[in-house]
Amino acid sequence: MRVKLAVTGGKGGTGKSTVATNLAALLARERRLVLADLDVEAPNDHILLGVGLENEEPVKIMLPFIDYKKCTRCGVCAEVCDTGAIVLTRDKTPYVVPRLCSGCRACYFACPEKAIIEGQRVIGYTYHTNVRLKTSSFDLVTGVLREGEEHTPPVVLAARRRAMKLANDVLLVDTSAGTASHVAIALEGSKLAVAVTEPTPLGLHDLEMILKILSEQGIEAWVVVNRWGIGSSGRMMDRLAETARNYGAVIKARIPYSRDIVDSYVKGVPIVEMLPDHEVSKVFYSLAKEILETI
Ligand SMILES: Nc1ncnc2c1ncn2[C@@H]1O[C@H](COP(=O)(O)OP(=O)(O)O)[C@@H](O)[C@H]1O
Ligand code: SF4
Ligand code: SF4
Ligand SMILES: [Mg+2]
Known part of the structure; x- marks a missing residue:
């Protein structure tokens, strides 16, 4: 160009x-x-x-999936997610809201248990x-x-x-x-x-x-x-x-x-x-x- x-x-x-x-x-x-x-x-x-x-x-961006067998419900992923895409239930089980996720990977790197798997989403x-x-x-x-x-x-x-x-x-x-x-x-x-x-x-x-x-x-x-x-x-x-x-x-x-x-x-x-x-x-x-x- x-x-x-x-x-x-x-x-x-x-x-x-x-x-x-x-x-x-x-x-x-x-x-x-x-x-x-x-x-x-x-x-x-x-x-x-x-x-x-x-x-x-x-056009795809990263979408996190949670491996609940590994997840200890520590809540760290929700803390680092600045778009509010990870919500915790009362017992701190994390759920991902795809529409809010920007695919930044912060949760993936922050999870101490390596319980987050990288998936993809077409936006x-x-x-x-x-x-x-x-x-x-x-x-x-x-x-x-x-x-x-x-x-x-x-x-x-x-x-x-x-x-x-x-x-x-x-x-x-x-x-x-x-x-x-x-x-x-x-x-x-x-x-x-x-x-x-x-x-x-x-x-x-x-x-x-x-x-x-x-x-x-x-x-x-x-x-x-x-x-x-x-x-x-x-x-x-x-x-x-x-x-x-x-x-x-x-x-x-x-x-x-x-x-x-x-x-x-x-x-x-x-x-x-x-x-x-x-x-x-x-x-x-x-x-x-x-x-x-x-x-
Ligand atoms: N000078 C003009 N006179 C009359 N209609 C116009 C003029 N310029 C644009 N339009 C009309 O206005 C509408 C929006 O134009 P568009 O170029 O798609 O705007 P934008 O890309 O800024 O959203 C279209 O229907 C277009 O035909
Ligand atoms: S950071 Fe990892 S271990 Fe902690 S709640 Fe989130 S997914 Fe589970
Ligand atoms: S990838 Fe980023 S925006 Fe998406 S859930 Fe993880 S921290 Fe939140
Ligand atoms: Mg236009």
């Missing part, structure tokens, strides 16, 4: 995947590209690209799909957290690893919303991140949060203001620009609100392919061009 890029943003539904899939379609015309959908709780890049999830691989999957559009093709790697699971980082890591193995030119990651640790994991090592926001007070707040994370990680940030439209004030734009400036970032593009973007989502075709002359497509062309000139 020669360069890693990211598309990120403060909250769900801001337009991260719309930006990521359209940029992927354009960048892949010039470079060999792998797109990684690391929004493992709600991955939707494959829907925007009209493809399925293929080549499934499970999610990664997928690899080849995306063939009219004007470009690229690989899509998707991470999916199993329903009801809470331990996101191992799935993000597994999908990131699979995408990195495939990428020998450009890796573009699409992160989940917010600033949780798994977003930082997804962003790690990026040369440039496109932070997608909206011209609203909430968008302004979320932008500040994500720019803070990016500056802490030493990642150059470009801001894209999405859903620009009637009612968006010049004053809001000034405030977004000021926030960006405070973190050494710049506003690179403004995407108007457009029903055609929703239509392209429903059809599973990026707008740059569906309507190449659309004003939104033109915004993506110039953004992709600037990225190619930078990397």
Whole structure:
């Protein structure tokens, strides 16, 4: 992999995947590209690209099993477990609650009787799909957290690893919303991140949060203001620009609100392919061009 890029943003539904899939379609015309959908709780890049999830691989973490013949009911395992995944009955018999277990192995190492056996549990999957559009093709790697699971980082890591193995030119990651640790994991090592926001007070707040994370990680940030439209004030734009400036970032593009973007989502075709002359497509062309000139 020669360069890693990211598309990120403060909250769900801001337009991260719309930006990521359209940029992927354009960048892949010039470079060999792998797109990684690391929004493992709600991955939707494959829907925007009209493809399925293929080549499934499970993501497993350690799950402890207790050998009750050896267990002396000392309670040490429950003491060291900081996720509350080991509960003790009144007579101190330990039981593991799989959903709460992060697979950290602390109990395994702490048990003085070696009564804990290492098992495994599937918490999610990664997928690899080849995306063939009219004007470009690229690989899509998707991470999916199993329903009801809470331990996101191992799935993000597994999908990131699979995408990195495939990428020998450009890796573009699409992160989940917010600033949780798994977003930082997804962003790690990026040369440039496109932070997608909206011209609203909430968008302004979320932008500040994500720019803070990016500056802490030493990642150059470009801001894209999405859903620009009637009612968006010049004053809001000034405030977004000021926030960006405070973190050494710049506003690179403004995407108007457009029903055609929703239509392209429903059809599973990026707008740059569906309507190449659309004003939104033109915004993506110039953004992709600037990225190619930078990397
Ligand atoms: N500029 C826009 N105008 C109208 N709808 C948009 C725009 N940008 C995104 N959308 C729509 O908003 C929804 C969420 O977008 P998505 O890119 O999936 O967000 P995220 O990845 O940030 O959760 C989708 O239905 C998408 O089509
Ligand atoms: S630490 Fe080992 S011996 Fe002690 S309660 Fe847990 S499983 Fe049993
Ligand atoms: S592996 Fe870690 S999280 Fe799971 S039960 Fe043991 S100590 Fe708790
Ligand atoms: Mg998304």
